[in-house]
Amino acid sequence: MDYENNNWIWDGVYNFPHLFGGLMLTAALLGFSTSYFGGIGVPHLPYLWSDMGIFYKKKCDKRRIRVYMDGCFDLMHYGHANALRQAKALGDELVVGVVSDEEIISNKGPPVLSMQERLALVSGLKWVDEVIANAPYEITEQFMNRLFNEHKIDYIIHGDDPCLLPDGTDAYALAKRVGRYKQIKRTEGVSSTDIVGRILGSLRDRKVSEDQNDTSLNGDPKGESQPKGAHLSQFLPTSRRIVQFSNGKGPGPNARVVYIDGAFDLFHAGHVEILKSARKLGDFLLVGVHKDQIVSEHRGKDHPIMHLHERSLSVLACRYVDEVIIGAPWEVTNDMITTFNISLVVRGTNSENNFSLSGEGDPYSVPKSMGIFKLLDSPSNITTTSVAQRIIANHDAYKKRNAKKSASEKKYYAEKKYVSGD
The missing domain is CATH 3.40.50.620 (HUPs)
Incomplete structure (x- = not known):
């Protein structure tokens, strides 16, 4: 079976440069002396110096x-x-x-x-x-x-x-x-x-x-x-786990911060696609993950299937997400927009939170009045x-x-x- 790597010489040059350097210099001097006495076989010192770049390049370009x-x-x-x-x-x-x-x-x-x-x-x-x-x-x-x-x-x-x-x-x-x-x-x-x-x-x-x-x-x-x-749930959330999943960076002073919220229960392909679309609209994507109580109130007592910290980690693991608000409020307020320097609030068209049918107030009324709300066409019709x-x-x-x-x-x-x- 062809599993073995035959580049052991180059690996040795990279990992033991002093040893191979010494061997090279010895070989060069030996070549010089044998040439002086009429010997043939080992190259002269100037020839070897010209190939030193190979070893330097190997050290800089360590294989990933x-x-x-x-x-x-x-x-x-x-x-x-x-x-x-x-x-x-x-x-x-x-x-x-x-x-x-x-x-x-x-x-x-x-x-x-x-x-x-x-x-x-x-x-x-x-x-x-x-x-x-x-x-x-x-x-x-x-x-x-x-x-x-x-x-x-x-x-x-x-x-x-x-x-x-x-x-x-x-x-x-x-x-x-x-x-x-x-x-x-x-x-x-x-x-x-x-x-x-x-x-x-x-x-x-x-x-x-x-x-x-x-x-x-x-x-x-x-x-x-x-x-x-x-x-x-048997999940025991720790601060360390959240740090491991986090990018650890906030938005720059002039960054265009895009905000999207939701339950993000049973994280699926539809969530990935809408987050990808939202991220393209700015420099920093902030995602609000609603509290369990809010999800239960709007979707029924058998929801959410995944709990708040489980849902938050799933969202945070997505490559298009920069930061998550764990337990985001239902309504996007003016104070919230100011606190997080939000430039745009978005919502997907394929959402299970249909507040217009529930008789409640519009949670996006503030960003709409400010002219910073956008409805995104959901790329997928899959839902929780x-x-x-x-x-x-x-x-x-x-x-x-x-x-x-x-x-x-x-x-x-x-x-x-x-x-x-x-």
């Missing part, structure tokens, strides 16, 4: 380390984003493989998002440099050769949670065997399985609520109970509700898929060990 990480990236969440952030930290350039629909179906069950939607989500992350579509679920010898030879990959990355094929074998066994595998720490508290479970749980709560309401009409006092609403409906429409298939995945996740948590780095 390229790492590869793959995944299904179905129902993209901050756990995916954090995994790719960690992978990028192990190299200079991150290449991401997005597993094909067919491979997901045969190894895990039906995907929720299409390949194009998953590609848009992965490409929209700030740590991703290149994307390979329709990657295989298993790192085969043929695909590994392609990664090493065509894509110049140095290391293959995966989390510390096991990735098993249907026959129970390790999908990354070959990469580990050739010494080109590195491991990162899994981001706990969320998974695609967990999110599907929340959606199915919300559906169950809604049915329970409807049954209770029907019963209450017949005089059952238990009909006063309310649905559970959004399900508990439409994604959730895909899961609900295939309830039995996803319930079966989740039962299998939940069992493997419980086993992981029971046997997990600490992995350094995060």
